[in-house]
Amino acid sequence: MMFFSRLLxxxxxxxxxxPATAAENAETIFSAGKDRILQVRLIDQAGNxxxxxxxxxxxxxxxRIISNYHVVSGLVNHPGRFRAEYLAQNGETxxxxxxxxxxxxxxxxxRAEGFAPTPLSLRAEVPAMGVRLYSLGNPLDLGLTIVxxxxxxxxxxSLYERIHFTGSINPGMSGGPTLDGDGNVVGVNVATAGNxxxxxxxxxxxxxxxxxxSDTPMDAAVFGATVARQxxxxxxxxxxxxxxxxxxxxxxxxxxxxxxIANYVNCWGRTEREPRRLYHSVSYSCSTDENIFLSDExxxxxxxxxxxxxxxxxxxxxxxxxLLQNAANLDTPTFGGSEETMxxxxxxxxxxxxxxxxxxxxxxxxxxxxxxxLYDVYQQTLTLRDNRQxxxxxxxxxxxxxxxxxxxxxxxxxxxxxxx
Amino acid sequence: MEALxxxxxxxxxxxELLDRHxxxxxxxxxxxGGMRIGRAYDNDLILDDVHVSPHHALIAVSEGxxxxxxxxxxxxxxxxxxxxxxxxxVLDGERTFTLGLSQLRYRPLNAVxxxxxxxxxxxxxxxxxxxxxxxxxxxxxxxxxxxxxDSYEAFGALKLLNAMMVPLVxxxxxAGAWSLIARLLVHRLHFIGNLAVISLGxxxxxxxxxxxxxxxxxxALDSAVPWLLAxxxxxxxxxxxxxxxxxxxxxxxxxxxxxxxIFGTLLAAAMQIKQLVYLQQFSARPRFTLTLAPPALxxxxxxxTATFYARASALVDAAADDTAPASSDKAP
Numbered sequence: 001m002m003f004f005s006r007l008l009x010x011x012x013x014x015x016x017x018x019p020a021t022a023a024e025n026a027e028t029i030f031s032a033g034k035d036r037i038l039q040v041r042l043i044d045q046a047g048n049x050x051x052x053x054x055x056x057x058x059x060x061x062x063x064r065i066i067s068n069y070h071v072v073s074g075l076v077n078h079p080g081r082f083r084a085e086y087l088a089q090n091g092e093t094x095x096x097x098x099x100x101x102x103x104x105x106x107x108x109x110x111r112a113e114g115f116a117p118t119p120l121s122l123r124a125e126v127p128a129m130g131v132r133l134y135s136l137g138n139p140l141d142l143g144l145t146i147v148x149x150x151x152x153x154x155x156x157x158s159l160y161e162r163i164h165f166t167g168s169i170n171p172g173m174s175g176g177p178t179l180d181g182d183g184n185v186v187g188v189n190v191a192t193a194g195n196x197x198x199x200x201x202x203x204x205x206x207x208x209x210x211x212x213x214s215d216t217p218m219d220a221a222v223f224g225a226t227v228a229r230q231x232x233x234x235x236x237x238x239x240x241x242x243x244x245x246x247x248x249x250x251x252x253x254x255x256x257x258x259x260x261i262a263n264y265v266n267c268w269g270r271t272e273r274e275p276r277r278l279y280h281s282v283s284y285s286c287s288t289d290e291n292i293f294l295s296d297e298x299x300x301x302x303x304x305x306x307x308x309x310x311x312x313x314x315x316x317x318x319x320x321x322x323l324l325q326n327a328a329n330l331d332t333p334t335f336g337g338s339e340e341t342m343x344x345x346x347x348x349x350x351x352x353x354x355x356x357x358x359x360x361x362x363x364x365x366x367x368x369x370x371x372x373x374l375y376d377v378y379q380q381t382l383t384l385r386d387n388r389q390x391x392x393x394x395x396x397x398x399x400x401x402x403x404x405x406x407x408x409x410x411x412x413x414x415x416x417x418x419x420x
Numbered sequence: 421m422e423a424l425x426x427x428x429x430x431x432x433x434x435x436e437l438l439d440r441h442x443x444x445x446x447x448x449x450x451x452x453g454g455m456r457i458g459r460a461y462d463n464d465l466i467l468d469d470v471h472v473s474p475h476h477a478l479i480a481v482s483e484g485x486x487x488x489x490x491x492x493x494x495x496x497x498x499x500x501x502x503x504x505x506x507x508x509x510v511l512d513g514e515r516t517f518t519l520g521l522s523q524l525r526y527r528p529l530n531a532v533x534x535x536x537x538x539x540x541x542x543x544x545x546x547x548x549x550x551x552x553x554x555x556x557x558x559x560x561x562x563x564x565x566x567x568x569x570d571s572y573e574a575f576g577a578l579k580l581l582n583a584m585m586v587p588l589v590x591x592x593x594x595a596g597a598w599s600l601i602a603r604l605l606v607h608r609l610h611f612i613g614n615l616a617v618i619s620l621g622x623x624x625x626x627x628x629x630x631x632x633x634x635x636x637x638x639x640a641l642d643s644a645v646p647w648l649l650a651x652x653x654x655x656x657x658x659x660x661x662x663x664x665x666x667x668x669x670x671x672x673x674x675x676x677x678x679x680x681x682i683f684g685t686l687l688a689a690a691m692q693i694k695q696l697v698y699l700q701q702f703s704a705r706p707r708f709t710l711t712l713a714p715p716a717l718x719x720x721x722x723x724x725t726a727t728f729y730a731r732a733s734a735l736v737d738a739a740a741d742d743t744a745p746a747s748s749d750k751a752p
Contacts, residue, residue: 276573314574317714322569325633325712332706339702343742347708348732349642351722358715358722362642363732364706367739375739378706384715402736406729414725 025181029134030146032183033057036117039087039138040067040096040110040175042074051082055137055176055189056096056110059206062215063116066206067175068190069101069108070293076101076227077295077341077370079220086112089144100213103227104234104292104301105160105205106190108175109213120177122203123184127151133165133180135198137173137189145173149196151186158290159238159264159301162199163187169198228371231292231300231399235374238262238301239404247415252284254420255383255391257307258412264288265303279312279320292399298336300374300399305412308392317387324390328362328382333396335366335376343367345378352381355417359383363409365402377405381413391416431529433486433511435465435479438523441670450526454480457519458491471495471520479511479526486511488526495520552612555619556591562626563587587622594618602668610667617663621656628652637711638719645709650692657684 042052054071058064065086074082075098084096096110127133131151139145149167165178169192177185178200187200218226242261250259250267260267267286274280285306291299310327312320335342347364360382368374376398383391395412397405430452437446448455448465455464460474467476473493480487488509490497496505498518509517516525567583568575595615602610632648635641641648662680665671671679699707723731 278572278574319569321712321714323572325710326570328710328712329708332708334705337704342702342704343739344700344702345706345708346735346738347706348728348735349708349710350640350728350731351718351720352725352728353722354725358718360637360710360712361728362706362708362710363728363735364708365732365735365739366706367736367742369742375736380710382710382712384718387714387716402733406732410725410729 025132026134026146026148029179029181029183030136030144033120033136033177033179034089034144036120037089037136037144037176038065038112038115039141039144039172040065040071041085041087042072042082043085045081045083053138053141053172054174055172056086057136057175057177057185058112058115058117058119059109059122059185060119060210061116063112063114064099064119064210065096065110065112066177066188066209067108067110068188068201069103069106070190071175072096072098072108072110073293073295076223079223084110086115088115097217099215099217100209101218101226101230102205102209103230103294105201105209106293107188107201107205107209109209111217120179120183120185122207123180123182123186127180127186129153131180133167133178133186135165135167135169135173135176135178135189135200137169137176139170139172141172147173149178149198154202155199155290157264157266159262159288160290160292161202161205162190162290163202165198165200166196167198168192168196224370225372227294228368228373231371231374232401234292234301235400235404239400239408243404243407243411247411249415250284251419252307252309252391253282253311253389254418255307255309256415256417256419257284257391257393258286258305258415259284260286261303264290278314279310279323281308281310283308294399295337295341297338298341302396302398304333304396306394307416309389310392311389313388315388320388321390324382324392328380328392332380333378333394335378335396335398337376341368341370342376343369345376351384352413354413355415357383357385357416357418359413359416361413365405368399371399373401374399375402375405376400377409379409379412381416383416383418385418433526433528434531436525436527437465437467438516438525440523441672442523443670444525450479450486452481454478456491457524458493467519467522469520469522472522473520476519486526488515488517493519549612552616555616555623556588559591559619559623559626560584560588562623566626591615591618591622598664598668601664605669613667614664617660617667621660621663624659625652625656628656633711634713634717637713638717640720642709642711645711646692646695650688650695653691654685654688657687660684 036058038056040054040056041050044051052074054067056065056067059066072084075084085093086096087093094113094115096112099109099111101108133149133151135147147167149165152164152166155162155164169189173189176189178187178189180186185203187202190199190201192198247258247261249256265286266289270283272281287304288302292301294300310324343366345364345366347362349362352359352361362380364378366376379395381393393416395409397408431449432452433450435448435450436444439445456478457463457465458474458476459467459472475491476493477497478489478491480489488511490507497509498505499509511526514527514531564580564584595611595618598614599609599611602608632652636645658680661684662676665676665679
């Protein structure tokens with residue numbers, strides 16, 4: 001009895017001490033790391049005022065800093081319009097030079113002039129689920145802040161590897177480090193979905209960027225070519241893998257259509273049946289959750305497709321197809337980008353026979369002006385099988401080569417079949 | 421001057437003063453005593469035309485024939501559509517000639533005139549109006565049907581009425597405006613006629629659009645739809661303008677057609693330029709014209725997927741031709 005009383009007392013004492021230990025750990029990590037973390041600022045040259053804010057941390061000798069690509073993307077998208085600066089915790093400021101980028105994983109390597117404290121080190125092994133982590137950064141320009149959270153493994157449904165961090169990362173913390181209890185970098189703050197659901201770029205991509213980066217600042221003339229090369233390699237990888245493995249299919253009231261073609265593609269269904277409407281429809285749509293940030297107005301690397309099966313019992317064939325003609329012309333998606341960065345869409349249409357079906361198809365393509373060899377593609381397929389039923393299938397690909405776009409769109413169309 | 425047989429004041433013919441459209445403005449009898457024409461007040465026929473001399477010409481009898489003789493006027497007498505100047509013209513039948521800018525026609529007493537038209541009976545008039553009203557009724561029915569085609573829900577009488585009201589008011593205002601023009605130019609309103617013209621024009625435009633889209637679907641000519649619709653719009657404008665010009669003015673048919681073709685083409689071209697400018701503007705959304713109709717109306721064969729994508733590969737070249745706008749970036 002005496003033994004159990006002592007054991008209980010010991011457990012209670014331990015529980016009482018735990019929060020104090022965690023708080024002390026955060027305090028230690030903050031103290032140890034604060035001088036190696038900076039605020040990264042993008043300054044508008046004309047207005048001489050800050051245009052974008054983020055965070056960064058010293059990762060190697062010679063003042064080499066890691067931040068997010070999306071924090072400094074203005075340097076790449078508008079060479080000459082912005083300059084990058086840092087603000088240290090002691091109030092010192094200085095210039096930042098861009099050494100290299102990893103646009104796919106949203107990382108940028110910079111060099112801070114006149115700032116070279118001891119670098120943070122990268123954690124070599126993957127943490128165990130539930131390990132306590134500490135994220136640092138400058139949220140909303142409020143000053144350096146530390147946020148506690150836990151490691152929840154890698155995202156299972158993401159094309160681009162991300163750590164799921166349960167903690168509040170806020171705007172301005174992008175590019176800051178998330179450290180383990182020993183002060184080693186586990187990942188780089190990159191995004192949040194709110195409600196303490198945040199995402200980090202795994203430390204191994206930082207190591208990869210460091211290993212391949214040059215010590216001299218990038219020439220503005222090669223910014224576009226560098227981004228284009230990285231995007232082309234990336235799209236070759238995932239489009240090639242999808243084309244090589246074949247598309248998983250789904251069934252839609254007698255039609256076989258491309259379904260969840262990869263584990264990183266998320267699919268949703270919806271039935272629309274209103275008493276007043278003279279038609280009803282069943283929709284099935286899929287998309288990748290993670291895109292590649294290129295600029296404030298343009299993301300890339302996304303795959304989206306949807307199938308909508310329209311049916312009617314009350315409309316004449318002429319009326320039914322007239323309505324669908326309006327829908328096909330008007331319900332087109334908006335891709336991002338501006339005239340400065342993107343060309344206009346050019347389209348080709350016609351009747352196409354595939355898997356025993358005849359469809360009306362329109363295939364549209366536009367080019368990236370800054371990134372040679374990359375295109376956005378939109379395809380709409382309308383099956384002409386029945387007077388009272390029509391399958392409208394749309395496909396959107398962004399940031400792909402023309403050859404991969406056509407190969408993917410062709411495979412996609414060939415996988416639409418009537419299999420009652 | 422010598423007198424013809426018979427009394428000198430006996431009427432021998434009629435001289436008609438014509439307006440620029442060839443319509444008779446004034447008639448004056450020519451008697452055996454002859455007639456002097458000019459701008460001076462002592463003439464038998466006074467012409468208020470600055471290009472007519474004070475004593476310009478004389479109608480007289482010579483060797484038993486009526487002659488029109490030039491009195492050494494500045495601009496003389498012209499015949500054959502006012503292009504050939506002559507010193508003397510024999511008035512032995514119907515003859516048109518020009519003094520200065522004034523057009524005159526001589527007609528002998530024995531000139532043949534057409535038989536009188538019978539007075540139209542009231543029932544004929546009612547039938548004509550009824551036929552003319554068929555056009556706006558058919559046009560409104562077409563608008564109602566077209567609005568119903570665009571509706572995803574059941575179309576009640578109230579919705580149908582609502583869909584027809586705006587076109588009806590627009591048609592009435594348009595016909596009213598042309599009626600005012602007709603009142604000014606030909607002194608008659610011709611409201612029913614003008615209403616029939618605009619109704620038939622709009623009916624034609626709607627039918628052209630439906631036929632164009634169905635034809636484009638059947639033969640997979642989707643990219644030609646904007647141009648075909650522009651052509652249809654041009655034909656519609658020409659038809660409407662021609663109809664109104666014929667009703668509301670006294671312009672000759674050929675001139676009315678020429679004016680309608682010129683203005684109709686200009687209007688259609690202006691619309692097409694607007695469309696082209698719109699298509700040239702940047703859009704982050706794919707823009708295309710895609711026609712769709714019941715599968716049985718497809719007349720063109722389908723391509724294989726390989727053929728279609730081989731054709732679509734040309735889009736890469738088209739996209740490469742996009743010219744980039746001037747960059748707003750400035751050197752630091």
